[in-house]
Amino acid sequence: MAEPKRFSRKEITERNTKKDAVFIIDNQVYDVTKFLDDHPGGHEVLLNVVGKDASEDFDDVGHSIDAKEMMKKYRIGELIDEDKVFVKAQKSAWGSSSGSTEATNDSFYTSWKFPVMLGLLLTVLYSYVFG
Ligand code: HEM
Numbered sequence: 001m002a003e004p005k006r007f008s009r010k011e012i013t014e015r016n017t018k019k020d021a022v023f024i025i026d027n028q029v030y031d032v033t034k035f036l037d038d039h040p041g042g043h044e045v046l047l048n049v050v051g052k053d054a055s056e057d058f059d060d061v062g063h064s065i066d067a068k069e070m071m072k073k074y075r076i077g078e079l080i081d082e083d084k085v086f087v088k089a090q091k092s093a094w095g096s097s098s099g100s101t102e103a104t105n106d107s108f109y110t111s112w113k114f115p116v117m118l119g120l121l122l123t124v125l126y127s128y129v130f131g
Contacts, residue, residue: 017050
């Protein structure tokens with residue numbers, strides 16, 4: 001696949017009209033000029049964020065998986081590395097191992113297993129010494 005086209009944030013700020021409606025979501029660049037009238041949430045909300053980083057507004061709405069699938073069609077590239085921001089991607093160590101029996105990426109010490117094992121060990125030790 002071809003390399004994605006790269007844009008700077010400054011370049012995007014100039015593309016803020018109905019006829020050239022572009023915004024950024026999670027470091028990806030979307031051209032929604034043709035989507036304005038088809039957006040189920042209306043064209044006004046989109047026009048409020050053209051030329052800007054709409055990541056937060058997009059997230060706040062809690063868009064469906066379908067919407068996220070639909071976005072791919074309007075992606076025209078991504079930001080240059082210098083202009084990218086990484087805000088989320090931080091899951092707590094407690095949450096990340098839930099639902100699986102193995103702590104996939106977590107080391108033993110950052111997963112829930114460590115405090116649980118420590119607790120058990122101390123309980124056994126306590127009853128042994130004072131029991
Ligand atoms: C390419 C980007 C986008 C796509 C493909 C998209 C798609 C959709 C779709 C399919 C829905 C219907 C509900 C759902 O399936 O979640 C929706 C609703 C909505 N969207 Fe977007 N959207 C995009 C960007 C945005 C942005 C940037 C904003 C805010 C600035 C926004 C605000 C809304 C609002 C307010 C609703 C209505 C929610 C409701 O009625 O409960 N959307 N969008």
